[in-house]
Amino acid sequence: MRGEGFLLCVFFYLLLFSLFVLITDYLSHNDTAEVTDSTIWEAFKAVMRGNIIAYEAKLNKDKKKKLTEITGL
Structure with missing residues (x-):
């Protein structure tokens, strides 16, 4: 049986992969010549904050x- 360390590694791998996908997707849609780097950065922070809030919820x-389910209430 695998220990908690293994499960923690899998969790962090999945978290990092999902963040990589989110960042890649965000930049592919928003990193254009018309948009300044500072605007991309500010919008990126808002997008990340929203995704973190949704994940926590x-x-x-x-x-x-x-x-x-456990307590039956």
Whole structure:
């Protein structure tokens, strides 16, 4: 049986991969000659912040659902 360290490595790998995909997708759509680097950076920070908030909301929702299933409430 694999330990918690292995699962943590898999989690971080998936997290890094999803961030890589998000960044690559963002830059492929927004890094154009008409847009300044500072605008790209400010918008990128907003996009990342929104994705992090959405991810945290999903984690909290899943945690509450699991807790409800366990307690039967």
